[in-house]
Amino acid sequence: MAKLLGKLEAEFEKLTGGHEAGGSGLRQTLSDTQDLKQQLRKLKAHLNKNIQEREGSPQDNKLMKKRAVIQDKVNKCYKVWDHAVKRQGKAVGLRYACFRKDALAQLKGAPLEEIYQHKIAPANRAFVDRAIGFHISRYNVGDLPLDEGANIVQYLETAYRVDRAASERLAPMGRMIHDLRRHEFDSCAAWASDHGDSVTPRLQFELFILKALQMVKVSGTTHTVKYLIDNVPQNLITYSEDSTYKDVSAALLAKMVLGHELPDIDAIIQERLQSCIRIFTHEFCAQNSLPFDSPLFLTVLSGIISLQYFIKYNQIRAASHVGWTTRDELPFDVELPDFLSHFHPIFICPVLKEETTSENPPYSLSCHHIISKKALDRLSKNGNLSFKCPYCPVHTTMIKTKRVNFVIL
Amino acid sequence: MQLINEPDTDFHLKLNEQLFHIPYVMLQRNYKRWNECLHTEESLLADELAQFNALMNYKDLNNDKQAVSVLTKLIKRIDAFEKRIEKIATHEMELLDRIDHRIKFFKLLQQTKTENDRSGLLQWYQQYTNLLICDYLTRNSPLPQNNEMNPGESFLLQHHLDKLLDHRVLVNANKISKELTEHHDLTALLNWVKENNAHLGQRHSQLEFKARFQEYIDVLKSGHHAKAIECLQSHLLKFMSSNSKEIQTACGLIVYIDTCAELLRTDEQQDNSSADLSKEYLHRFTTHVSKNKSAAYQHFFRCDSPFESQSSFAKTSLNSLDTMASFFNSTNLSEYMDLLKEERWQQLNELFLDEYYSLYGISKDDPLLIYLSLGISTLKTHACLEHIGDSSGSHSILDTTLHQQEHLNPCPVCSENFAPLAKDLPYAHHTESKLFDNPVMLPNGNVYDLKKLEQLAQKLRRKKIFPLQEYEILDPIDKEVYSKSDYITMYPT
Numbered sequence: 001m002a003k004l005l006g007k008l009e010a011e012f013e014k015l016t017g018g019h020e021a022g023g024s025g026l027r028q029t030l031s032d033t034q035d036l037k038q039q040l041r042k043l044k045a046h047l048n049k050n051i052q053e054r055e056g057s058p059q060d061n062k063l064m065k066k067r068a069v070i071q072d073k074v075n076k077c078y079k080v081w082d083h084a085v086k087r088q089g090k091a092v093g094l095r096y097a098c099f100r101k102d103a104l105a106q107l108k109g110a111p112l113e114e115i116y117q118h119k120i121a122p123a124n125r126a127f128v129d130r131a132i133g134f135h136i137s138r139y140n141v142g143d144l145p146l147d148e149g150a151n152i153v154q155y156l157e158t159a160y161r162v163d164r165a166a167s168e169r170l171a172p173m174g175r176m177i178h179d180l181r182r183h184e185f186d187s188c189a190a191w192a193s194d195h196g197d198s199v200t201p202r203l204q205f206e207l208f209i210l211k212a213l214q215m216v217k218v219s220g221t222t223h224t225v226k227y228l229i230d231n232v233p234q235n236l237i238t239y240s241e242d243s244t245y246k247d248v249s250a251a252l253l254a255k256m257v258l259g260h261e262l263p264d265i266d267a268i269i270q271e272r273l274q275s276c277i278r279i280f281t282h283e284f285c286a287q288n289s290l291p292f293d294s295p296l297f298l299t300v301l302s303g304i305i306s307l308q309y310f311i312k313y314n315q316i317r318a319a320s321h322v323g324w325t326t327r328d329e330l331p332f333d334v335e336l337p338d339f340l341s342h343f344h345p346i347f348i349c350p351v352l353k354e355e356t357t358s359e360n361p362p363y364s365l366s367c368h369h370i371i372s373k374k375a376l377d378r379l380s381k382n383g384n385l386s387f388k389c390p391y392c393p394v395h396t397t398m399i400k401t402k403r404v405n406f407v408i409l
Numbered sequence: 410m411q412l413i414n415e416p417d418t419d420f421h422l423k424l425n426e427q428l429f430h431i432p433y434v435m436l437q438r439n440y441k442r443w444n445e446c447l448h449t450e451e452s453l454l455a456d457e458l459a460q461f462n463a464l465m466n467y468k469d470l471n472n473d474k475q476a477v478s479v480l481t482k483l484i485k486r487i488d489a490f491e492k493r494i495e496k497i498a499t500h501e502m503e504l505l506d507r508i509d510h511r512i513k514f515f516k517l518l519q520q521t522k523t524e525n526d527r528s529g530l531l532q533w534y535q536q537y538t539n540l541l542i543c544d545y546l547t548r549n550s551p552l553p554q555n556n557e558m559n560p561g562e563s564f565l566l567q568h569h570l571d572k573l574l575d576h577r578v579l580v581n582a583n584k585i586s587k588e589l590t591e592h593h594d595l596t597a598l599l600n601w602v603k604e605n606n607a608h609l610g611q612r613h614s615q616l617e618f619k620a621r622f623q624e625y626i627d628v629l630k631s632g633h634h635a636k637a638i639e640c641l642q643s644h645l646l647k648f649m650s651s652n653s654k655e656i657q658t659a660c661g662l663i664v665y666i667d668t669c670a671e672l673l674r675t676d677e678q679q680d681n682s683s684a685d686l687s688k689e690y691l692h693r694f695t696t697h698v699s700k701n702k703s704a705a706y707q708h709f710f711r712c713d714s715p716f717e718s719q720s721s722f723a724k725t726s727l728n729s730l731d732t733m734a735s736f737f738n739s740t741n742l743s744e745y746m747d748l749l750k751e752e753r754w755q756q757l758n759e760l761f762l763d764e765y766y767s768l769y770g771i772s773k774d775d776p777l778l779i780y781l782s783l784g785i786s787t788l789k790t791h792a793c794l795e796h797i798g799d800s801s802g803s804h805s806i807l808d809t810t811l812h813q814q815e816h817l818n819p820c821p822v823c824s825e826n827f828a829p830l831a832k833d834l835p836y837a838h839h840t841e842s843k844l845f846d847n848p849v850m851l852p853n854g855n856v857y858d859l860k861k862l863e864q865l866a867q868k869l870r871r872k873k874i875f876p877l878q879e880y881e882i883l884d885p886i887d888k889e890v891y892s893k894s895d896y897i898t899m900y901p902t
Contacts, residue, residue: 002417002418002419002519003419004418004419004422004423005418005419005422005512005515005516005519008422008429008512009512009516012508012509012512015505016505016509023498023501023502023505024436024501024505026440026443026494026497026498026501027498027501027502029494029498030491030494030495030498033487033490033491033494034491036487037484037487037488037491040480040483040484040487041484043480044477044480044481044484047473047476047477047480048477050473051470051473051474051477054470054473055470058470064468067465067468067473071462071465074458074461074480075458075462078454078458082451085447086447089443089444089447092440093440093444096433096436096437096440099433100433103429104426104429104430104433107422107423107426107429107430108423108426109423112424112772112774112776112779113772113773113774113779115779115783116774116778116779116782116783118782118786118833118834118835119774119778119782120778120781120782120830121833124829124830125549127826127827127829127830128545128777128778128781128826128830130826131824131826131827132542132545132546134826135538135542136542136564139535140567145567158557159560159563159564159567160546160560160563160564161546161550161560291819291821291824292819293819295819295821295822295824295826295827296538296542296781296821297534297535297538298784298788298819298821299780299781299784299785299788299821299822299827300534300537300538300541300777300780300781300784301413301534301538301784302783302784302785302787302788302821303779303780303781303782303783303784303785303787304415304416304534304537304780304784305413305414305415305416305787306783306784306786306787307416307420307424307780307783308416308420310783328835328836329835329836329837329838330786330787330835330836330837330838331838332838333837333838333839333840333841334787334837334838335414336414336787336788337412337413337414339413340413340788341843342843342845343788343790343793343818343819343820343821343822343823344790344792344793344818344820345792345843345844345845346790346792346839346842346843346844347842347844347901348839348840348841348842350902353840355790355791355836355839356791357791358791358795362901364850364854364899367900368850368897368898368899368900369900369901369902370899370900370901370902391900391902402850402854403854404850404854404855404856404899405854405855405856405886406844406848406856406901407855407856407857407885407886408818408845408858409857409858409861409862409864409865409885
């Protein structure tokens with residue numbers, strides 16, 4: 001499945017594993033050097049002591065012997081260190097080379113640049129910058145490390161050079177999410193009631209629950225119960241069957257009234273908060289005609305999915321020397337997941353196997369099967385003959401055909 | 410396991426080879442530094458040890474005392490050495506840590522796949538997209554002012570992705586590159602060239618020559634002739650064997666620029682062809698040179714033999730106006746004018762980035778742009794870009810409601826920022842229709858999803874935007890009311 005990943009991990013383990021000090025072994029030389037230093041310091045102290053003693057009794061044979069031992073030890077510990085360091089150095093070099101050969105070299109072979117045929121012109125970079133600006137604003141506007149009263153637009157502009165046009169549209173959402181995170185629900189609730197009918201009642205319900213949970217934590221039983229009774233949203237009935245309400249709110253309330261110990265309320269609040277922010281983001285984007293997912297993200301994702309096809313195509317083309325015949329269309333079909341297709345209706349004429357366009361629009365036959373204009377012309381010999389539908393026995397004449405227009409709502 | 414038809418983990422690893430290659434290159438450089446450090450220190454230490462032994466071999470007290478001081482020196486040296494290798498070892502740990510983080514990043518991808526965790530997978534791709542954005546921003550941001558951080562870098566730190574991208578390497582490239590294009594400052598580039606001479610030499614790179622040539626041109630442009638000549642002699646002449654043609658042009662430029670300096674200013678604005686201006690140049694040149702101001706150049710030309718032909722040419726040209734005329738009519742002049750163009754900074758910058766990226770094995774094109782180009786093509790349908798720009802004139806509630814409906818289409822290709830990019834990119838290829846369930850045709854030929862059409866009618870009724878009977882629906886395109894009995898069920902294949 002992920003052979004390379006396993007291999008890479010194993011090789012990396014080989015490169016770094018088995019050393020007490022960590023790393024590839026260079027750290028070991030460090031501790032060896034520290035040892036050498038310590039030893040030499042000790043030997044130096046011995047030598048100094050030896051000199052002092054000999055100054056008292058110059059002809060002591062024992063002291064001279066000791067001195068020779070010290071010299072010997074100095075040489076020996078240097079030699080040991082030298083040997084160890086060199087050996088380790090060599091081993092590290094070998095380990096590096098192995099990692100390169102057995103792990104890195106295996107990763108080669110996805111030639112991104114060869115595939116990049118249709119370059120994005122430098123003149124169009126401004127659009128890319130703006131798309132990045134929107135992406136950053138969309139996903140970060142609620143999490144910025146803002147001080148009290150700081151300006152979101154200003155912050156995004158100075159930190160990430162986000163174009164004001166993008167951030168200004170999302171800044172109000174950011175402010176409200178910041179408020180929600182600080183458990184101030186009023187601004188969001190006000191926004192929801194301002195937009196009245198067009199906002200899903202679910203948002204109001206979530207806010208209601210969130211506020212109740214907060215009161216459970218802060219204000220105590222009586223206040224919470226009063227709040228719950230006074231502020232019951234009209235749509236409570238719709239959601240009262242909802243598991244959130246039953247499991248969390250009602251159960252919690254019951255426990256509270258009975259004086260039982262409450263479960264971890266903070267975690268529950270956090271979970272509800274995330275859900276509320278998600279719903280609010282959806283609503284805010286919908287109200288302001290902003291896409292919920294950033295176009296940049298969806299496009300990059302499609303790019304990643306399509307890459308395997310591009311690489312395969314390139315390999316085939318190189319092997320069989322075939323060119324790219326259709327200039328303005330990719331030579332292969334990329335299978336995208338549902339949420340990346342179905343933005344526009346795509347109709348492939350069942351006769352010609354071509355996608356219909358404004359030049360070659362789809363036509364309905366009298367049996368309500370659909371084929372393209374060109375196919376229709378061909379089958380009817382330019383409208384002169386009646387012909388049989390390619391899919392059923394019904395005969396159609398030109399008069400009975402009708403141009404159709406697919407619309408996705 | 411594929412959740413959204415995405416490539417497998419190994420494919421992603423291959424795509425991101427550079428995430429492992431760059432730290433490896435840096436590890437190797439670090440290791441080289443360690444070796445160099447060890448090599449120099451070792452011989453010095455061995456020397457001192459020999460000294461110590463020599464002193465000890467006298468076996469008398471005085472020499473022993475000196476031996477102690479040699480030993481002290483030895484210990485001090487080891488101490489300094491220790492600090493140096495500690496730095497190197499710490500750097501190594503940091504680099505290895507980066508590789509470790511990256512392996513974990515891809516393990517996370519693998520985990521979401523094996524656990525069938527679709528939202529986890531999308532989250533991973535969000536992170537990946539953020540990485541691409543950081544890479545793009547780091548590479549392309551203009552030079553930060555007053556100690557601001559590179560926006561790409563601050564975005565990385567904000568999202569704790571800094572271990573997943575070698576941002577320092579990219580920031581450094583960005584700095585040198587922007588110094589060139591924004592400030593026309595070569596200092597950073599020349600420093601880098603000096604540090605990486607070995608790599609450039611291996612690739613037979615023209616970078617140093619081109620950089621020095623640009624330096625020379627720039628000094629000349631600012632009117633410092635003596636300094637320019639100095640630059641030519643000390644930095645350019647060593648390239649005589651490989652770039653003799655350019656060096657000749659460089660020498661010619663000094664004459665050209667002095668003669669036509671004033672004209673140049675107007676020339677840059679008007680961008681006239683050299684033929685038109687040649688008469689004017691000719692006049693200037695003769696009057697100018699005949700004032701014998703060229704003594705300096707003659708001195709300069711004589712001092713180096715390869716230019717003799719040029720110098721003799723200069724002399725003859727003084728006498729013969731015909732030769733002069735042919736000189737100016739020849740194409741040589743445009744060559745000089747090209748040298749003075751602003752684009753040369755851009756070209757130098759590209760050459761630099763080429764060399765820099767090749768050193769670390771970084772892709773030359775921004776990965777983000779590659780993905781965008783492929784992604785847009787994959788998403789682009791023939792219906793894309795068709796509705797863009799048509800906003801209806803009237804703004805009744807009905808119009809805005811319907812308009813909103815239409816503009817909610819989240820097609821990334823039709824989004825305002827990608828539509829202009831999409832124009833030049835190929836369409837996706839489809840072999841199967843992608844329509845909707847329950848297609849019904851209205852008498853006007855529009856085919857809708859039955860459910861969606863009825864939902865819209867319901868919404869219009871509920872909000873009292875449009876008076877519709879229970880059995881009626883509204884076509885949102887031509888705003889006609891049709892009866893439900895008008896539906897014709899379609900059979901698109």
